[in-house]
């Protein structure tokens with residue numbers, strides 16, 4: 001066992017690393033040893049006690065590198081998160097079968113404890129991490145049972161599936177059955193199909209879906225709503241003439257979710273996909289509203305999108321345009337008869353903040369399933385009637 | 387109704403508004419208000435668009451004011467270091483308006499300034515005024531705001547006003563002030579601030595009592611022996627001797643903070659968590675406090691002053707030696723009260739309150755002392771018998787809750803030792819709780835007055851406190867007890883408690 005000061009994580013954190021390749025039946029015992037070590041180290045340093053606090057079981061799934069989004073990985077992200085939300089971290093790492101240690105074991109495990117000095121007075125708040133590497137398919141098959149065995153009783157379970165798109169495989173379904181909440185991020189996926197899969201999962205499982213991609217849109221949704229606050233403006237939403245949305249390539253799924261949300265608020269609609277061939281737009285749909293029909297165009301281009309990759313939303317309604325436009329990474333402008341190009345600061349949340357918020361709130365945002373479902377239908381170019 | 391707002395409301399983001407701080411060159415603005423606003427901005431809880439205008443007498447430019455506020459945020463904001471990018475966009479909406487409180491032209495200028503800001507930022511004339519001034523200025527400002535047409539009693543756009551403490555210095559002045567402010571504002575527009583109510587643990591009192599099934603059944607005279615509430619400070623009068631001579635700790639701490647805390651401990655469950663239901667119950671509790679019988683104030687209230695002594699490693703002077711203090715002063719810097727509650731729940735359960743300057747340390751806590759088990763099986767005659775069960779709720783510092791109970795000492799005997807089961811905010815939830823002012827300013831921006839004091843609450847607590855002041859005035863005492871600074875108070879206070887009881891050492 002060894003202690004590593006600031007072991008590559010958030011400032012002030014100390015990691016107490018336990019053995020590698022420990023016996024899976026001995027995990028709790030190994031952890032108890034680490035807690036003792038942390039307690040003794042704190043006492044030696046004249047600090048106050050080490051507190052074994054725990055609010056969540058976080059089950060973190062890490063797929064093999066080739067399936068990852070290529071962003072900072074979830075375990076690194078969680079170092080910042082667990083400083084604010086003390087948790088037991090069960091880290092499931094899927095590795096190629098060829099890397100399996102000799103002796104034919106399909107899984108191996110390690111433990112460590114990361115301690116942060118509490119802002120509220122000298123205590124060290126520690127998060128315990130249990131890493132489990134599964135080698136190949138056989139190894140993966142062990143994950144659910146191990147998770148069941150290692151969860152802290154009576155505490156909620158969040159499945160953190162942030163490193164890759166959630167594909168509806170056996171593993172995800174099994175883990176979802178154990179989870180109260182799942183954190184996914186649909187935005188970095190270049191695939192619209194991800195939203196279609198998540199839409200199905202949301203409808204099939206009891207776990208609450210927290211989509212970081214959706215959470216990133218929160219400030220934008222407020223701003224878009226504000227375009228229609230003035231008296232008479234809501235009425236114009238009943239006479240839409242067209243919607244155009246522009247995103248960066250990495251902002252496609254944000255664009256779909258934003259459109260999904262917007263359409264979900266507009267009452268009764270019918271949709272049919274239109275051929276976008278020969279136009280600049282990547283996608284085109286026709287929507288029939290009570291008072292007529294209007295086109296939606298989806299454009300994808302390079303540009304400085306904020307954290308969510310949105311570049312512009314232009315809603316034409318009642319003879320006027322209501323536009324939200326990204327000005328630079330930190331500002332958007334609202335162009336409308338009431339806003340006249342007003343520039344607003346856009347302070348997006350960084351990923352650890354989103355995760356903390358996602359663990360903190362009630363979980364599922366009631367608007368999400370509906371917005372997601374419409375987004376999925378837009379992508380599937382599935383005609384619908386609502 | 388804007389259909390795009392559906393489902394967004396629950397995120398508690400206030401409507402766009404201009405906030406005006408009167409007394410903006412003062413200490414409170416620099417130490418608490420602007421740092422709270424900056425932190426709210428940091429946590430994306432400020433409305434967008436939003437602007438804050440500081441109003442005070444000294445001439446200064448917007449830039450000067452921003453610079454001073456930046457310094458305040460650098461030193462006092464909860465989320466530090468200050469984020470440069472965020473600060474620059476936040477500071478763009480911070481302005482300073484010079485003027486004297488009694489100058490009508492200054493309010494006309496303020497009006498024009500706010501209209502310009504409205505037009506520039508697209509704010510629909512919502513206003514939040516904050517009176518962070520000497521209390522003597524409140525009526526002047528309120529009258530001038532009304533006369534200048536700066537107050538709309540309409541619901542939209544809204545006008546609200548936050549009034550700092552102290553709200554009156556006795557029942558009569560509180561009633562007069564209530565009348566003055568209500569001539570211009572409706573009660574629902576008035577936010578009388580008591581920053582104790584913004585503290586996380588104080589709010590948790592409601593969750594603890596009414597959100598859990600196991601505590602409320604014990605919360606009555608069948609199980610509770612007595613309640614102790616302590617509000618101790620290590621500091622002295624900090625150069626504000628002249629102010630303190632007029633105030634005294636009963637006004638400065640008990641009438642507002644400790645009475646608010648006590649009413650949350652003692653109130654009945656509200657029918658809902660809306661602002662009036664909660665406050666109805668608090669008022670009911672305050673009204674059920676038994677008035678101290680004439681001529682008996684000393685049996686229920688002990689007042690004292692600190693003499694010189696040692697606090698946290700420093701030698702400190704006595705109260706009467708502080709600058710600005712009359713050497714013959716009888717102003718209390720310590721007070722302890724025994725309060726009885728005439729209602730079904732608390733009959734015969736005394737509430738003991740104490741508050742003081744120059745105690746050994748700064749601590750605010752509530753301690754619920756439970757009755758002993760009805761039949762004692764353990765430790766007879768050994769002195770190692772049962773330990774009273776105490777539930778202590780720490781409001782500051784190290785916010786948390788601890789349950790104190792007896793446990794068997796390992797070994798062949800049945801000796802019992804006291805042990806603690808403890809929950810600490812700072813360690814259970816890694817992140818720091820928000821500053822009281824952050825929560826309260828946000829609530830006022832949202833129009834939620836649950837954590838602010840209503841007119842009848844203020845008057846109910848002053849009714850009780852003013853009678854004590856009157857009784858003291860009639861006593862015409864030439865001196866009051868003293869205790870050594872750095873101790874837990876005068877021995878007279880022990881006599882308030884019954885046989886076999888003592889003050890907790892928090």
Ligand SMILES: NC(=O)c1ccc[n+]([C@@H]2O[C@H](COP(=O)([O-])OP(=O)(O)OC[C@H]3O[C@@H](n4cnc5c(N)ncnc54)[C@H](OP(=O)(O)O)[C@@H]3O)[C@@H](O)[C@H]2O)c1
Nearest residue numbers: 409410411412413414442443444485486487518519550551
């Ligand atoms: N300080 C705290 O920590 C604290 C805590 C709780 C409650 N409070 C309450 O908060 C309020 C403000 O406290 P504070 O310490 O900030 O007060 P302060 O430092 O005394 O500041 C008073 C402010 O009022 C302004 N002012 C006074 N007379 C004026 C006039 N005739 N015209 C225009 N401006 C005038 C001063 O402006 P100039 O300097 O430009 O003259 C200054 O900005 C008080 O009611 C206090 O009881 C304070």
